[in-house]
Amino acid sequence: MAMLSPAELAALIASPRRDVLSVALDIDPTKPEHQDEPPAWRIWLRNELRRLLSHLPGDTRRQAETSVERVRAFVDQERPPGRGLAIFAAAGLWDVRTLPVPLRNRVRYGRPDVLPLLWAADEYEPYGILAVNRERAMLIVAYLGGTALAGADRLELDTSHWRFAAGRPPSFTKAAGMGASRGVQRDTFEARVTEQLRRFWQGAAEAAAQWLQETGTHRLIIAGPEEAATAVRRLLPDAVQSRLIAVVPVRSDADVEEIHRATIPVALAEEHRRDRALVDDVVARAPGGAGAVAGLAPTLEALAREQVLTLVADPDVETSVMQCTRCGFVTAEAAAVCPVCGGAVEQTSLSAILPLLARRSGATLETVTGEAAATLRAHGGIGGILRYTVP
Incomplete structure (x- = not known):
């Protein structure tokens, strides 16, 4: 059992699928709430899966139900080792990862949601x-x-x-x-x-x-x-x-x-000292364009130009962006068609697309929590250190 690197998650990050049930769990057996039967994490998961299905439209819900039932059966029958559990389930896909550290409880349907794993790899860096x-x-x-x-x-x-x-x-x-x-x-x-x-x-x-x-x-x-x-x-x-x-x-x-x-x-x-120093650097340099950007729109634009060396994000910030279904261009602006290629666009979660954007632009993704996240949240919850600037 070991931590996962972005390279090990590359296939999930790059996957074009929109029908993946992604589950991230804190199953730490040393916590009192997880020592009862059933453990607290299993109760939370049942409720969250029920809530997820209730919010999906008809056809999508029917498609997701198969994966939901498979996940339910797995957690009812198995006793996964470790302190963190991640599951990615879809037709033809069953990917279970156990980790030596707890993950943030999270359930998503659509793109493979690897952000909790990347957050853990960053926060629990060995x-x-x-x-x-x-x-x-x-x-x-x-x-x-x-x-x-x-x-x-x-x-x-x-x-x-x-x-x-x-x-x-x-x-x-x-x-x-x-x-x-x-x-x-x-x-x-x-x-x-x-x-x-x-x-x-x-x-x-x-x-x-x-x-x-x-x-x-x-x-x-x-x-x-x-x-x-x-x-x-x-x-x-x-x-x-x-x-x-x-x-x-x-x-x-x-x-x-x-x-x-x-x-x-x-x-x-x-x-936490490193996180604060990184965010403080981004926030201080961004207003003058001195090698950094802050805010959703400026950061997405810099990612599109492959300017970003280090992408910094608060994993708890939930916002939607528009993505082209043809060329993959992502923008914070509302648009009927892609401004780059004229293709159709769809709304997607920033957290779901963020690892892919970082990988495409060659940026290192750093997620921050605590005081650093609070500071970054006041500037849109996202920013970056640039590898070069443009006039």
């Missing part, structure tokens, strides 16, 4: 936790809503070649804290331990840097006792120093869940 102490270096990949152990490596120092070690090699902690030796012998032993620790922590720092580069992970938190965590921070290669969010103190014997709980506030604060 971050690396390098947990270190004197005995171990453990690399954890974590999400704000869950934890998955990506790999762990425990370095046991073999002290059998050292003069004062006898019998079964002691743990690294015991070896480093031995008090039986005296004088020069003790100094030599401790010097060896210190050097071995430095090599161990340097190896941990370099391995974490390699993992960050290989996986494209942009955030790292170092967790551990002050001595170990500070040492690893200093040894982290320059190439990935900018990805370090913070050093979080945790007990030497902390388990994965305790480490994750200690890092959640730091990771969440960093995510």
Whole structure:
């Protein structure tokens, strides 16, 4: 079970179908409301599916009923793993995705609605936790809503070649804290331990840097006792120093869940800080045309010109736009025919078309929540950073 990237959703994003039932659910089993039978999410889904059908016109409703019944049967019979569930259902289409993080509850009929998945991939972007102490270096990949152990490596120092070690090699902690030796012998032993620790922590720092580069992970938190965590921070290669969010103190014997709980506030604060900085940049630069746009019409125009580098949107803003059924041109203006090719136009939801618009123009879609979303909402709920400007 893993997060989904836009590339993995490409077929759904590009699909021309208008008959897809899209379901996104928070099924987190750790929440009390989901521990009853039936769980709260299943009750919500039943009610929402009923409401959806009641608002569809006759022919469309009859077409949707088959998919609705299939979804109902699935959630009644299955116990999906994970904390998030997405279903895309239509004639000849049955696509079920489980995620390690909760999704926002949402049901749509028409275009495949992948925005909740893209929002989750953005909001719950994985971050690396390098947990270190004197005995171990453990690399954890974590999400704000869950934890998955990506790999762990425990370095046991073999002290059998050292003069004062006898019998079964002691743990690294015991070896480093031995008090039986005296004088020069003790100094030599401790010097060896210190050097071995430095090599161990340097190896941990370099391995974490390699993992960050290989996986494209942009955030790292170092967790551990002050001595170990500070040492690893200093040894982290320059190439990935900018990805370090913070050093979080945790007990030497902390388990994965305790480490994750200690890092959640730091990771969440960093995510929201980034969102605020991005939106503030868009809002500040847009009025003067200094490499940014804000508002529905200006942003759609910039997307059509493939100017947008980073598309920023509040996923909760619901508005309709007009799309050409022939060339795909999208406009915020009411129109009887397409202003580009003269083809027929139809009304569609902005949230349904947004991922496709971003993909067509080569833009990265960033969804924001909280304070950042509130700020963006005052400017139409959508904007973007431009890759170039036009006079």
